[in-house]
Amino acid sequence: IVERGQPDHSVVTTCAYCGVGCSFRAEVKGSEVVRMVPDKDGRANHGHSCVKGRFAWGYATHKDRITKPMIRASIRDPWREVSWDEAIAHAASEFKRIQAKYGRGAVGGITSSRCTNEETYLVQKLVRAAFGNNNVDTCARVCHSPTGYGLKTTLGESAGTQDFDSVEYADVIVVIGANPTDAHPVFGSQMKRRLRAGARLIVIDPRGIDLVRSAHVEAAHHLQLRPGTNVAVVNALAHVIVTEGLHAESFVKDRCEQPAFDKWKAFISDPRHAPEVTEEVTGVPAAELRAAARLYATGGNAAIYYGLGVTEHSQGSTMVMGIANLAMLTGNIGRPGVGVNPLRGQNNVQGSCDMGSFPHELPGYRHVSDPAVRALFATAWGVAIDAEPGLRIPNMFDAAIDGSFRGLYVQGEDIAQSDPNTQHVTAALEALECLVVQDLFINETAKFAHVFLPGSSFLEKDGTFTNAERRISRVRKVTPPLAGKADWETTLALAEALGYPMHYDHPSQIMDEIARLTPTFTGVSYARLDQLGSIQWPCNETAPTGTPVMHIDGFVRGKGKFVITEYVATQERVTRRFPLILTTGRILSQYNVGAQTRRTANNTWHHEDRLEIHPHDAEHRGVKDGDWCKIVSRAGETVLRASISERMQPGVVYTTFHFPGSGANVITTENSDWATNCPEYKVTAVQVSPTGEP
Numbered sequence: 001i002v003e004r005g006q007p008d009h010s011v012v013t014t015c016a017y018c019g020v021g022c023s024f025r026a027e028v029k030g031s032e033v034v035r036m037v038p039d040k041d042g043r044a045n046h047g048h049s050c051v052k053g054r055f056a057w058g059y060a061t062h063k064d065r066i067t068k069p070m071i072r073a074s075i076r077d078p079w080r081e082v083s084w085d086e087a088i089a090h091a092a093s094e095f096k097r098i099q100a101k102y103g104r105g106a107v108g109g110i111t112s113s114r115c116t117n118e119e120t121y122l123v124q125k126l127v128r129a130a131f132g133n134n135n136v137d138t139c140a141r142v143c144h145s146p147t148g149y150g151l152k153t154t155l156g157e158s159a160g161t162q163d164f165d166s167v168e169y170a171d172v173i174v175v176i177g178a179n180p181t182d183a184h185p186v187f188g189s190q191m192k193r194r195l196r197a198g199a200r201l202i203v204i205d206p207r208g209i210d211l212v213r214s215a216h217v218e219a220a221h222h223l224q225l226r227p228g229t230n231v232a233v234v235n236a237l238a239h240v241i242v243t244e245g246l247h248a249e250s251f252v253k254d255r256c257e258q259p260a261f262d263k264w265k266a267f268i269s270d271p272r273h274a275p276e277v278t279e280e281v282t283g284v285p286a287a288e289l290r291a292a293a294r295l296y297a298t299g300g301n302a303a304i305y306y307g308l309g310v311t312e313h314s315q316g317s318t319m320v321m322g323i324a325n326l327a328m329l330t331g332n333i334g335r336p337g338v339g340v341n342p343l344r345g346q347n348n349v350q351g352s353c354d355m356g357s358f359p360h361e362l363p364g365y366r367h368v369s370d371p372a373v374r375a376l377f378a379t380a381w382g383v384a385i386d387a388e389p390g391l392r393i394p395n396m397f398d399a400a401i402d403g404s405f406r407g408l409y410v411q412g413e414d415i416a417q418s419d420p421n422t423q424h425v426t427a428a429l430e431a432l433e434c435l436v437v438q439d440l441f442i443n444e445t446a447k448f449a450h451v452f453l454p455g456s457s458f459l460e461k462d463g464t465f466t467n468a469e470r471r472i473s474r475v476r477k478v479t480p481p482l483a484g485k486a487d488w489e490t491t492l493a494l495a496e497a498l499g500y501p502m503h504y505d506h507p508s509q510i511m512d513e514i515a516r517l518t519p520t521f522t523g524v525s526y527a528r529l530d531q532l533g534s535i536q537w538p539c540n541e542t543a544p545t546g547t548p549v550m551h552i553d554g555f556v557r558g559k560g561k562f563v564i565t566e567y568v569a570t571q572e573r574v575t576r577r578f579p580l581i582l583t584t585g586r587i588l589s590q591y592n593v594g595a596q597t598r599r600t601a602n603n604t605w606h607h608e609d610r611l612e613i614h615p616h617d618a619e620h621r622g623v624k625d626g627d628w629c630k631i632v633s634r635a636g637e638t639v640l641r642a643s644i645s646e647r648m649q650p651g652v653v654y655t656t657f658h659f660p661g662s663g664a665n666v667i668t669t670e671n672s673d674w675a676t677n678c679p680e681y682k683v684t685a686v687q688v689s690p691t692g693e694p
């Protein structure tokens with residue numbers, strides 16, 4: 001039960017779940033939230049909401065919330081409640097001891113895409129200024145890091161090109177490796193409205209997602225590819241467009257680098273990319289692929305929306321660049337109704353990346369090796385900035401096991417559940433001498449922690465989130481922090497104890513500093529956000545009210561760059577021992593690792609991860625609907641209940657990743673994207689067999 005009587009006032013804030021970034025009025029009675037009402041003035045949601053944002057906020061006052069700091073000497077000892085001062089002092093002295101013994105690079109931090117921009121900015125600043133290294137990474141490493149790499153390389157900016165409302169002008173909508181009606185429900189509904197009004201739909205996905213066939217919506221083409229063959233499909237689409245002369249010659253000539261295009265054109269024209277050749281690898285019939293290519297190139301405004309089914313592959317970055325190639329090739333970029341639009345899973349994935357949470361980039365995606373950039377931040381922060389890129393999350397795990405990385409500060413991220421190959425992650429966490437976890441609950445990661453710092457929910461702090469359309473929206477404090485400190489205040493206390501005091505009285509001052517140091521944010525302030533409601537960056541002198549559509553007159557990098565995208569098969573091969581491919585995704589009522597939604601009434605709709613399996617594969621193995629099954633991969637094994645489903649193609653099984661214990665990541669592997677190390681969650685070779693018991 002989440003509605004608790006008549007409110008006496010309300011506060012406008014932003015949903016803390018997915019990357020749509022819906023605006024809500026939190027209605028409050030006394031000091032208690034009684035209801036969340038979608039805000040009709042919200043520019044991302046226009047008064048709409050889904051079952052997560054509207055109903056699943058009760059976790060904020062759940063009995064499992066930890067509200068007292070705790071420490072323990074080892075992970076085998078019981079927790080001991082201590083004061084904030086003692087916990088912070090203990091964490092700081094442990095980090096200092098480790099650095100004195102093992103060197104400056106032996107510690108690092110992980111920021112969270114669930115925390116605010118201001119909080120992630122402070123954590124990366126703490127790592128760079130107080131730890132003195134660049135060992136900071138974000139959970140975006142495991143979801144959209146290939147988006148950052150691929151879009152920056154081809155278009156010049158690590159972000160989606162359009163606002164959500166742009167879909168109203170699309171004649172053709174292409175959904176690749178995304179499931180908007182479950183994972184981004186409010187935007188999924190907006191997309192469906194546009195489809196019902198006549199836009200044509202192409203779905204590229206191994207699974208029959210709802211959009212393929214639902215009320216009054218039917219995809220013109222469902223390219224049901226084999227997991228891991230995205231790049232072969234996008235190359236085949238481009239091959240058809242080029243060889244049939246359907247590309248936008250004048251757009252390419254005016255807006256793109258000609259030598260790069262000429263080289264790419266010779267590459268893509270090669271007959272090895274023809275659909276008739278690739279269909280054996282991709283499983284997509286050549287005629288279907290040719291028809292989809294023609295529709296995308298000639299059907300009017302064509303917009304591509306994609307998700308983790310694009311990025312979480314060994315060729316995730318290659319695929320993002322392949323999508324950008326397609327958009328440039330057909331001139332489908334730089335006006336409403338077109339573009340390349342990554343659907344971000346978490347509320348602040350875009351923001352955590354913008355804020356410099358990467359080991360090679362300072363805020364605003366500026367490389368640490370650039371002396372001018374380092375000088376700018378060194379002057380502002382009063383410390384030298386290390387020129388060497390730091391460790392990525394998987395490198396931190398490897399270094400912990402090797403013994404060179406000994407201390408980690410994790411804010412609002414459950415790496416033990418969400419990162420691949422759980423056995424490897426837990427071995428790394430066990431090897432740490434000091435793990436500091438800042439979170440709402442004792443999550444899977446906190447089981448390996450030495451210091452627990454209670455986190456604050458989105459209802460308990462001020463700040464901003466940046467959604468999938470680059471929209472910066474205010475998060476406003478509705479109730480006081482249950483544990484006495486908001487997350488940004490905890491990071492300040494830790495920095496001070498480490499000998500690097502930072503002085504801010506309010507998160508608005510942190511945003512003022514971000515705006516001073518980041519060219520795409522120079523026009524952003526809390527006063528401006530209050531005045532405009534929300535702002536899409538870039539917001540500066542040339543775009544004082546923000547930028548709904550990017551790359552209108554030219555690309556951010558100047559000329560768009562075509563990149564050769566050679567298809568390379570994943571090393572994760574099916575064999576006699578592991579004959580099926582497992583792929584993963586989300587379900588409407590749950591959110592990511594489920595730490596929040598599992599503690600709300602949403603859990604009654606979906607209380608376990610299930611294995612979806614095609615009837616043919618189930619019958620072959622003697623698996624009936626509801627049977628417990630053992631799933632074994634090269635990395636490990638787990639047990640899930642089976643759901644027999646025609647959504648699957650034969651040879652491919654599917655599960656969600658919302659529950660600990662039996663979670664999918666016990667069996668996912670360490671394979672990762674060549675450019676960014678984003679894990680290849682979407683392709684794991686497995687065997688499935690019935691088992692009597694869970």
Ligand code: SF4
Pocket residue numbers: 015016017018019020021022045049050051052053054184185186187
């Ligand atoms: Fe929250 Fe996303 Fe649902 Fe909107 S669509 S209410 S942002 S979970």
